[in-house]
Amino acid sequence: MLAEKLSTPIYYLMLSIMILNLFQRKHMATGEKKRFATLWLAGTLLILQIEIGLLAANKQPDxxxxxxxxxYAVILFLLRKKIFVFRRTCASCGAPLASREFIGRDDNLCANCAPTPEGEEKPEEEKEEKPQPITIAPPEIDEENRHTLGKGTPREEIPRDTDGIDWDAWEFAEKAVLCYLFRGDEVLLIHKKTGLGRGLVNAPGGRIEAAEMPMDAAIREMQEETGITPKELKEVASLHFIFTDGYSLKGTVFFAYDHEGEARATDEADPFWTPVGEIPFDKMWEDDALWLPKVLEGKRVSGYFIFEDEAMVSQKIIES
Structure with a gap:
């Protein structure tokens, strides 16, 4: 029977995909979506394997x-946005991607176009010039605030309505974390001195570094900005931001309920404790007043926002 002959190669294909997933683990900070894509694909193959196994066991006709x-094709179609996230060429310059970039970078950027972690330089062999696509020139970039273009998307092409964006397929330029630390009826906030949102009030947080897990990044950022080590962290929300200058950011929000150390001012932030009922939303990003009260009520939320500089132009919040 044909079903018996197909069972073995499908099994080995599924096993190969699972082995590939193990290699993707070292790219979790930049390739989380692709790592889950291989898991979804392996899961669909398992369903197909079960179908074929039942046909063979019951000696059904070919x-x-x-x-x-x-x-199986219907399942692939329904999960297409989760599975088909790989591409062989750079999303920015069109150059062929190396294998580590193909399997390990959600943004599908080559070594020349991918953002380099602070304090590191790209190897000389990765600095070679590659042909650049013709695009509308972006606005000047404030390097201190890291307003770099996420995907080289021309400003005129950035949607201004959250309902007009396929958020599952959007390739975010960077990933970041926020961590709200609670002490009784108080929460620790900061006056931000540097970077995106400078001059506003926010929770401690920042970008996730290469090969770093979100929770580890939340602990590190709070240590760097306030001198405090948070404990008992709990993930409570996911936030998605697109700016009309082309920059985009996906954030994970944590609540922490214990800590070590005392808050102190740093070069990046001035920390302060405030009653939860007196959070100064008028001095924070506009989106905070929309999603944070819901999370404080115990709800899990996913927020989707479009900003022009520091002004919010569209928003959507989904509670779960």
Whole structure:
């Protein structure tokens, strides 16, 4: 029977994909979406393997493979946004991607176009010039605030309505974290001195570094900005931001309920404790007043926002 012959190669294909997933683990900070894509693909193959195994065990005729593969095709179609996130060429300059970039970078950027962690330089062999696509020139970039273009998307092409964006398919330029630390009825906030949102009030946080897990990044950022080490962290929200200058950011929000150390001013921030009922939303990003009260009520939220500089132009919040 054809079903018996197909069972073995499908099994080895599924095993190969799982082995690939193990290699992706070292790219979790930049390739989380692709790591889950291989898991989803392996899961669909498992379903197909079960279908074919049942057909073989019950000695069904070969034509029964047609509805089995049709069902598999439907599953692939429904999960296409989660599985088909790989591409062979750079999303920015069109250059062929190396294998580590192909399997390990959600943004599908080559070594020349990918953002370099602070304090590191790209190897000389990665600095070679590559042809650049013709795009509308972006506005001047404030390097101190890291308003770099996420995908080289021309300003005129950035959507201004959250409902007009496929958020699952959007390739965010950077990933970041926020951590709200609670002490009784108080929460620790900061007056931000540097970077994106300078001059505003926010929770301690910042970008996730290469090969760093979100929770580890939240602990590190709070240590760097306030001198405090948070404990008992709990993930409570995911935030998605697109700016009309082309920059984009995906954030994970944590609540922490214990800590070590005392808050102190740093070069990056001036920390302060404030009652939860007196959080100064008028001095914070506009989106904070929309999603943070819901999370304080115990709800889990996913927020989607479009900003022009520091002004919010569109928003959508989903509670779960």
């Amino acid at each position: 034509w029964m493979l047609i509805p089995a593969f049709a069902l």
